[in-house]
Amino acid sequence: MHGDLNSSVLSDALVILGAAGIVIPLFARFRITPIIGFILVGLLVGPYGLGRMVLDYPMLVHVTISDPEALGPFAEFGIILLLFTIGLELSFNRLWAMRKLVFGLGALELVFISMLITAALCMLGQYWTGALGLGLALALSSTALVLPMSGTNNPVGRAALSMLLFEDIAIVPIIFLLGALAPFADSGGMEGLMDTLWMGIVVLGAMMVIGRFALPHLFAQAARTKSPEVFLAASLLVVIGASLVTAAVGLSPIVGALIAGLLIAETEYHTEVEGIMEPFKGLALGVFLLTVGMGIDLAMIWNNLAPIAIAVVSVLTLKAVVTGVLLRLMGARRGTATETGILMSSPSETTLIVLTAATQAMLIQPGTAQFWQIVTAIGLTITPLLALLGRLMAKRVEPAPDLSSFSETRDGQGVIIIGFGRVGRLVADMLTKHDKPYVAIDFDSDTVGQAKRQGYNAVFGNAARVDVLSKLEIDVAPAVILTMDEPVLAQQLTRKLRSNYPELPIIARARDGTHASELYRNGATHAVPETLEASLQLSEAVLVDLGVAVGPVIASIHEKRDEFRKSIKEGGELDYIPKLRTSSAENA
Numbered sequence: 336m337h338g339d340l341n342s343s344v345l346s347d348a349l350v351i352l353g354a355a356g357i358v359i360p361l362f363a364r365f366r367i368t369p370i371i372g373f374i375l376v377g378l379l380v381g382p383y384g385l386g387r388m389v390l391d392y393p394m395l396v397h398v399t400i401s402d403p404e405a406l407g408p409f410a411e412f413g414i415i416l417l418l419f420t421i422g423l424e425l426s427f428n429r430l431w432a433m434r435k436l437v438f439g440l441g442a443l444e445l446v447f448i449s450m451l452i453t454a455a456l457c458m459l460g461q462y463w464t465g466a467l468g469l470g471l472a473l474a475l476s477s478t479a480l481v482l483p484m485s486g487t488n489n490p491v492g493r494a495a496l497s498m499l500l501f502e503d504i505a506i507v508p509i510i511f512l513l514g515a516l517a518p519f520a521d522s523g524g525m526e527g528l529m530d531t532l533w534m535g536i537v538v539l540g541a542m543m544v545i546g547r548f549a550l551p552h553l554f555a556q557a558a559r560t561k562s563p564e565v566f567l568a569a570s571l572l573v574v575i576g577a578s579l580v581t582a583a584v585g586l587s588p589i590v591g592a593l594i595a596g597l598l599i600a601e602t603e604y605h606t607e608v609e610g611i612m613e614p615f616k617g618l619a620l621g622v623f624l625l626t627v628g629m630g631i632d633l634a635m636i637w638n639n640l641a642p643i644a645i646a647v648v649s650v651l652t653l654k655a656v657v658t659g660v661l662l663r664l665m666g667a668r669r670g671t672a673t674e675t676g677i678l679m680s681s682p683s684e685t686t687l688i689v690l691t692a693a694t695q696a697m698l699i700q701p702g703t704a705q706f707w708q709i710v711t712a713i714g715l716t717i718t719p720l721l722a723l724l725g726r727l728m729a730k731r732v733e734p735a736p737d738l739s740s741f742s743e744t745r746d747g748q749g750v751i752i753i754g755f756g757r758v759g760r761l762v763a764d765m766l767t768k769h770d771k772p773y774v775a776i777d778f779d780s781d782t783v784g785q786a787k788r789q790g791y792n793a794v795f796g797n798a799a800r801v802d803v804l805s806k807l808e809i810d811v812a813p814a815v816i817l818t819m820d821e822p823v824l825a826q827q828l829t830r831k832l833r834s835n836y837p838e839l840p841i842i843a844r845a846r847d848g849t850h851a852s853e854l855y856r857n858g859a860t861h862a863v864p865e866t867l868e869a870s871l872q873l874s875e876a877v878l879v880d881l882g883v884a885v886g887p888v889i890a891s892i893h894e895k896r897d898e899f900r901k902s903i904k905e906g907g908e909l910d911y912i913p914k915l916r917t918s919s920a921e922n923a
Contacts, residue, residue: 346396346397346398346399347400347402347405347406349397349398350376350380350398350399350400350625351618351621351622351625353398354372354373354376354621354625355618355621369621371716371719373621373624373625373628374624374625374627374628374631374715374716375628376625376628377400377624377625377626377627377628377629377630377631378628378629378631378633379628380398380399380400380625380629381399381400381403381625381628381629381630381631382400382403382629383629383631383632383633383634384399384629384633385398385399386399386400386629400625400629403626403629403630406622406625406626406629407626409619409622409623410619410622410623410625410626410684411588411623412619413479413616413618413619413620413621413622413623414478414479414589414620414623414684415574415578415588415589415592416574416592416612416615416616416619416620417478417479417482417483417616417620418478418503418589418592418593418596419574419592419593419595419596419612419616420596420609420612420613420616421478421482421496421593421596422592422593422594422595422596422597422598422599422600423596423599423600423605423608423609423612424596424600424609427597427600427601433493433496433497433500436493436494436497437497437500437501437504438501439665440494440497440498440501440661440662440665441497441498441499441500441501441502442501443661444474444498444501444657444658444661444679445471445474445475445498445501445502445505447657447661448470448473448474448653448654448657448658449467449470449471449473449474450470451470451653451657452466452469452470452473452474452650452653453466453467453469453470453471454466455649455653456469456470461699461703462698464698465693465698465699465703467698468513468689468690468692468693468696468698468699469690469693469699469703469707471509471512471513471689472686472689472690472693472707473650473654473682473686473707473710473711474502474654475502475506475682475683475685475686475689476495476498476499476502476654476679476680476681476682476683477681477682477683477684477715477718478499478502478503478683478684478685479620479623479684480681480715480718480719481495481499481678481679481681481718482495482496482499483620484678484718484719484722485675485678485722490667490668490671490675491671491674491675491678491725494662494667494671494675495675495678495679498658498679502683502685503589503590503593503685504590506685506688506689509689509692510688510689510692513689513692513693513696513698530585534584534585535581535584535585535586535590538580538581538584538586539581539586539590539594542577542580542591542594542595542598543594543598546594546595546598547598547601550573550598550599550602551602551603551604553569553572553573554566554569554599554602554604554608554780554795555604555780555784557569558604558607558778558780558795559780559781561778563611563797566607566608566611567611567612570608570611570612573595573599574592574595574596574612576595577591577592577594577595578591578592578595579591581594603783603784603787603793603794603795604780604794604795604796605794606776606794606795606796606803606806606807607794607795607796607797607803609803609806610796610797610800610802610803610805610806613802623684624715627684627712627715627716628712628716630687630708630709630712631709631712631713631716632709635705635709636709636713639706639709642706643706643709643710643713646706646707646710647710647713647714650680650682650710650714651680651681651714651721652680653680654676654679654680655676655677655679655680656676657676658672658675658676658679658680659672659673659675659676659677660672660676662675662676668733669729669732669733670729670730670732670733671729673725673728673729673732673733674725674726674728674729675725676725677721677722677724677725677728678718678721678722678725680714680721681714681715681717681718681721682710682711682714682715683711684715686707686711687708687711690704690707690708690711691704748772748773748774748792748807748808748812749766749771749772749773749774749812749813750766750771750772750773750774750812750813750814750815750816751773751774751775751776751804751807751809751812751814751815751816752773752774752775752776752816752818753775753776753777753798753815753816753817753818753819753828754775754777754798754817754818754819754820754844755775755776755777755782755783755786755791755793755818756777756782756818756819756820758818758820758844759775759777759816759818760786760791762816762818763775763791763792772792773792774792774793774794774807775791775792775793775794776793776794776795776796776798776803776804776807777793777795777796778795778796778797778798780795783795794807798828799824799827799828799831801831801832801835804832809832809836809839810836812839813840814839814840814841814842814860815832815839815840815841815842816842816843816844817829817841817842817843817844817859818844819844820844820846822845822846822850822853825843825844825845825850825854826853826854826857827857829841829843829854829857829858829859830857830858832858833857833858833859834858840860840861841858841859841860841861842859842860842861842862842863843859843861843862843863844862844863844865845862845863845864845865846864846865846866847864847865847866847867848864848866848867848899848902848903850862850864851863851864851867851903852903855903862903864899864903867896867899874892874895878891
């Protein structure tokens, strides 16, 4: 029995890792989004695909999911990690600045769409309570799919984020409302809602107060170990703990995950947390997409092809039109309104949760719920196609660049300084003096903490991991400056950066001419040897003291520096070094 259980778990793990490691790279090679890949794999290996043939062909048990329901907790964890990383990308200041969009646009979008769907279903004969439950469920859009496609730093992403945040907040009252509308519900339904709301407000307030003081100390201790495993454990502790706390008082766990992300975003450790959590979020989200695919019954779709097709097209069209019109009324340009409306027309993973709640409350029949679950699964599957259609339609209706009120120019955070010791701080001071933005990153928590207290823009992170640097928007950075006094690490990082960002200017600190030559070979744009710069500064000081005019001295220094740099790039010897050694030997 125990052996069978282990075999089942290993078979499921094989399918999941096979999807992530083989199928998804294959889709990426043909420029097809991995989202479709995961869903199609789920369809293939699920109970409505190869899974239904296991009894006839027992060997298929090793390439199918034996218990789809067992993946449910992992799928939910993927959504929790997604909301956590969204919180990391935001901040309380940015969220506060979006409050009008969240509670204005977000509320209007949910209310209008749900009411229109409710009215349409009532006209088709559905009783009003069941129609309301279906309307609220189908009005939701997928946070897990929409935000990874749209991002949050562009007009479409910012508009979508505002609506999705309101929908995530509204999940709890929706679930309670459906319970209160149940045929046998009593007044306890509304009392339970009020209890949840006041307890939730108290808990969220306590989390924000405690988190502001406790999280910097927790991550500082984890950072001092310089162990990725400890830092990962601290990150998971925070996100799981926050999710459990909000779930304990009746709120959705994703609310706790979002708050945890917002709190960490205010610390200097957010970049490292984002980088270290990214692979786990992607894999957990992939499990969620597998479960979506496993819920698609192709036989049922074929037998009800016309009604399902009409339902899918009707819901998507209604949501796209309403969302687009609301955005236009709030001042968005045609391109933004069109693309956002089409992208937001897809249903949500939480639609399945609301449908389950409506069924348990006996507002809709199980057969009706299954029909709309199929519609939801199809909508989730075609979300990447909706994103593509939205971009194409946006270009058609408005070819000009989108400069709406939702826009956020992506200029990056400025020059990236890697290593923030004595040299890094001097570089930061010079950049500040000339009004050039920068962000510094260092793997020493004490160094970063002291820099933050002194007003420097510094974050904690391991710059040897390019995924961490990508969180600093290195792809749009004007330059990267390597100031660490670790020759081998500087060469490795230079080679990695040049490989990933061929056009990026890389200015590196070198110990001497030999080290500078190695850095040039690894792709540095400029390598600055400390020994040569020291000798040039000594020469400048003595010449000025001897009465030589400053202008000619600086010109000769620049000339000599260019001569040294050319020699180093060509890998040649610097003439003055052997001469100094010979002279020294003769004097001895």
